[in-house]
Amino acid sequence: MPQGHPNLLLLSNSTAPGRTYLEHAREAILETLDGLRSIVFVPFALADHDAYTKTVRGALEPLGITVRGAHEGTPRDLVAGAEAVFVGGGNTFRLVKAIHELGLIDVVRARVAEGMPYVGSSAGTNAATPSLRTTNDMPIVQPPSFQTFGLVPFQINPHYLDPDPASMHQGETREERLTQFLEENDVPVLAMREGTWLRASDGAMRLDGVAAGARVFCRGSEPVEVPSGADVTWLVERVGSFDIHR
Template sequence: MKLLLLSNSTAPGHDYLEHALDEILDILGTVRQLVFVPYALADHDAYTAKVADALAPRGVEVTGVHTAADPAAAVREAEAVFVGGGNSFRLLKALHAHGLVSAVRERVADGAVYLGSSAGTNMACPTLRTTNDMPIVQPPTFEALGLLPFQINPHYLDASPDSTHMGETRAERLEQFLEENDITVLGLREGTWLRREGDRLTLGGTSAGAVLFRRGQKPEEIAAGRDLSHLLTLPAHFDQR
């Protein structure tokens, strides 16, 4: 299984996907065509064009899955699938509506490359329940693709001592999640990503790193470059209280 899961698709001072282009090309290998899933945003054509513009200079051809008469069939024939960011509730609802949950799972298990950014990264988890998004629509279930046995919180933000915000910090919200769900959560800071190839999982990107949350344990700082393959052996279940 080959996965590249970005916390964010745009980094400060860079064009769309620019900060991760080398990593994207590396995991694609010889693949030069991918199917893009734009359902997290409302304008599917414009979103697909944005991805195509970013990847065309590197020789990668992008086709929007929404243009296919049968989106699930298009995914099953793809060498690579890129699920873009946006609203994860809208995205998951569309994935279920178009039969793409099983189609993506099966195709990735058969060797296709899976690229995700933000909401697309959330989709690789067992469920979307560690998203940061507002539930603007209601998917039939919170069950996502389950390409990993743990949860991810993209765009993870550390609390600022100078902030006047009086609501929960991101860390506090994830600790509340763990009070109800016994499953590991990895908070990906901006500019970072996870890369999986077979049974090997590594944290890449900027030196910002990530934070690992587990029920009953203190959050653990994870440095960029660290091997996280042991997380792939975790049980992919929720022990809800």
């Protein structure tokens, strides 16, 4: 985790039923940017970078925020000089492959350590954790490493779905998959339901958004419910370990 107090907004999702792109999180975005008026958007989780950036411009420019796509120049240089960065959702494996190949891991870490705001949504939220291991996505490409930005020391599972006893689906529930992750790793997982986000600033972390809240999964204990508005700073105090020997 970067030194100092990172300024992060990590969204479970970018769209909500009946609302336009990012509409549900506008106030949180403005709070995170704190008067900054430009942002570099990292569109690499989707294939059409121009169209994706156009969507983000349509959401943020009416708020007075100028958007430049990281692909519209040299990505590393644009991020290095950015006032703020927004890493969008899509496929986490495709995103992580790109951020490794483009040399964005160390530059994002360095800029966040300096206080640059980082906004992530879905795959962009996965990328803020130490590893992509708790993504929901299919591995459509092979990144050189599962390592991600590591802006927080714990894992996040966006788009968390509670087990549905009435479902006819015979595959693992999200709860079962996260339990399997904890059989191999001792790293807490914040499982955020739709409409929620994690806000980090001034050394504190708070879960916000809709009332549905989140669940925290830790090795050797039952999942814990976390309501919206709860302080979750305690998550950074857990020193996790990957690939443990049982």
